[in-house]
Amino acid sequence: MYYDKATAALEQELRREEAKLQKIQDQAAEKKRKLRAVKSRLFATTKSDKWHAMALTAEARRIGFTGEHAEALFHLRNLSLSDYVEAVTPFANAKAEASILSVEYDAVRANYTDWTELGKHQHWDRARREYEAEVEGFKKWQAENPDKTSWRDKPATKNQYFLIWRTAEHLGIQQPLNLKCGEAHDWLDNHDANLRFRAALAAETDSQPVTAPPTNQPASKPVRDEAAQPKSSSSSENPDG
Template identity: 30%
Template structure:
């Protein structure tokens, strides 16, 4: 567990932690490397223009505004041009192009817009919460945030709006994150069950345990105050986690 604690501490103090977190929010909703520049361009728009574009995008049944943002960033090539200009002004282009390191780590690249406008790790729940709000509510919040502010770009007004939204907005975002995470978890469980039905062989059980199995085992053991299993095989890890009803976060226990 000491190694796990050291890893967690390093992550909390990583200089790109905020970018990874805010970019991860987008990556989990289908954004990829091709949206790095458009996301930057969108955040550089006047806030009212940006919101109007979101409102005018083709609606998706049951979708929140992050899905509309993806549509806007995918359909307007000029946002890519604007995003490149933002990076140029910030001195972040590498030989006139997007940093290749960001292309290898899309979450980091997608989080550059949030980082450029001053969003930190502490803003992540409020940031997610904004995209859950009904469009009229979001417009009112941004209108109030924009009053008297010199920088009227969406990214700058977004930062002010997150601050003014406070704990209620953060709670909305945290709930949305929970729903997103549970949906991914249930989908993973369904895929695993389907894989087992289609591939009844057990060779996978003899492979080394996955890192995510190890992390989940550690957090589960901590929550239940029990020993971490000593077995290192993938099959043993799967059995132990199933017997402990992990992931506790979604199976009636405290967050794991």
């Protein structure tokens, strides 16, 4: 075979350059893989409830709000606009240059006990209405799809058995066993088994009202927090001179 030194040198140089190119391409592919992984983690983070909660509450935490204020703040922010203005006005007047969050913090701190209870009741009432809507929605689906009954023949779920156990304990009756999903559903429905919305259970817990709270509960009048209000220059003077 004819051997040409110049040709062989060029072929070797070509292979070296191809190897360099392949290395660069491999490195680029690895960097793209890492980039996709970072983007995926970032996307997952910014789509998580935890990230949104932290982002939305960061400034509130800086002002002084904690998780213990959640129910009271929920009540304040779910007032009608006119009731909200009435509730925060005394605190806004006392700190005219303060931010809205700062004024809300003073108002919540001054009315913490009353507003916390009202907030709990509002959360409870909203959950009750959502539950009732879900129950009605399922009943409607059953009525519209009478032929779809395969779910009833499946074994009862752990959640169903848990609710059955709690309900049987609460009512003082025997707990049924070895139920199918449909039988468990019927038993729970017949025994009004969502104990969270039973007045008897509500009386046993601090977080639930004894009876369903009114949906249009008026806001309690804000109580002025002496620690949150600046004293006027005349407050320390003797009115009798």
